Amino acid sequence: MPNDDSSLTALLGLLSTLTTEAAAPERGDLDVLSTEELVRSMNAEDRRVPEAVAVRATEIAAAVDGIVDRFRRGGRLIYIGAGTAGRIGVLDASECPPTFGTDPSMVVGLIAGGETAIRSAVEDAEDDDEAAEASLRGLNLSPDDTVVGISASGRTPYVVGGLTFARGMGALTVAIASNADSAIGAAAEIAIEVVTGPEFVSGSTRLKAGTAQKLVVNMLSTLSMIKLGKTYRGVMVDLVATNEKLRARSISTVSRLAGVEVDEAMTALDAAGGSVKLALLMLATGASAAAAADALQRTDGILRDAITALG
Numbered sequence: 001m002p003n004d005d006s007s008l009t010a011l012l013g014l015l016s017t018l019t020t021e022a023a024a025p026e027r028g029d030l031d032v033l034s035t036e037e038l039v040r041s042m043n044a045e046d047r048r049v050p051e052a053v054a055v056r057a058t059e060i061a062a063a064v065d066g067i068v069d070r071f072r073r074g075g076r077l078i079y080i081g082a083g084t085a086g087r088i089g090v091l092d093a094s095e096c097p098p099t100f101g102t103d104p105s106m107v108v109g110l111i112a113g114g115e116t117a118i119r120s121a122v123e124d125a126e127d128d129d130e131a132a133e134a135s136l137r138g139l140n141l142s143p144d145d146t147v148v149g150i151s152a153s154g155r156t157p158y159v160v161g162g163l164t165f166a167r168g169m170g171a172l173t174v175a176i177a178s179n180a181d182s183a184i185g186a187a188a189e190i191a192i193e194v195v196t197g198p199e200f201v202s203g204s205t206r207l208k209a210g211t212a213q214k215l216v217v218n219m220l221s222t223l224s225m226i227k228l229g230k231t232y233r234g235v236m237v238d239l240v241a242t243n244e245k246l247r248a249r250s251i252s253t254v255s256r257l258a259g260v261e262v263d264e265a266m267t268a269l270d271a272a273g274g275s276v277k278l279a280l281l282m283l284a285t286g287a288s289a290a291a292a293a294d295a296l297q298r299t300d301g302i303l304r305d306a307i308t309a310l311g
Contacts, residue, residue: 154182
């Protein structure tokens with residue numbers, strides 16, 4: 001990337017137009033406030049974030065529907081981002097398998113600078129506008145995939161380059177930015193521009209912008225999984241019991257939703273090979289594990305539909 005005076009001047013001019021880079025004059029006295037005043041002031045600023053996210057409900061819903069459609073075609077959800085934004089995508093991707101029982105390849109997080117950047121800053125990696133393309137090629141990106149680019153400024157070259165390539169490949173492209181009229185919004189089919197304004201500490205976009213990004217990716221993955229039947233009556237039914245807490249949660253879930261005692265829930269889970277969804281279906285219909293598994297397969301894993309099919 002060029003690094004001469006003209007490019008630096010252009011970047012300074014661009015940053016001066018971004019609300020995420022602006023300073024709020026009323027917060028010029030943060031260093032002289034009491035600790036409790038700081039807590040209340042920061043909390044008041046954070047309360048603005050959910051309201052800003054709500055403004056983009058239509059775009060978020062469109063993204064969820066697009067992601068679900070591609071999931072049903074065997075596609076993947078792939079997040080790309082740099083710094084905090086990249087880490088948020090990686091975090092959301094890593095939490096899907098234990099929460100929803102998904103294959104780790106179904107939701108993927110790519111971060112500028114690679115694995116090292118998850119724990120240590122690799123700040124110049126965001127300026128490489130070809131790196132995301134290389135990573136997406138390595139994943140054999142297809143039109144059945146969705147690529148979600150995340151950038152607080154909305155102009156990160158790594159994300160712009162990745163979205164441009166992904167759109168050219170026919171994948172669904174979604175941008176999550178914290179400034180209006182963003183470059184990544186222009187590069188994507190769906191622009192989710194959650195304008196969170198100046199940060200509590202000027203320019204620290206891990207704060208309100210990062211919170212907004214986390215809220216949006218929570219919606220994209222969670223609501224997509226709900227529509228895929230990964231929940232039933234508002235409860236996770238495809239969770240993977242990889243530790244004692246999750247095993248206890250599985251037993252509690254089956255007991256509560258099926259209206260049976262703990263011992264009966266445990267017996268059903270054993271017969272279902274630990275599958276909460278399968279155990280619930282067996283208890284609801286009296287079907288054998290094999291018949292219940294067949295019904296779930298025929299109904300694309302939607303428990304409510306499987307109960308009806310066997311009822």
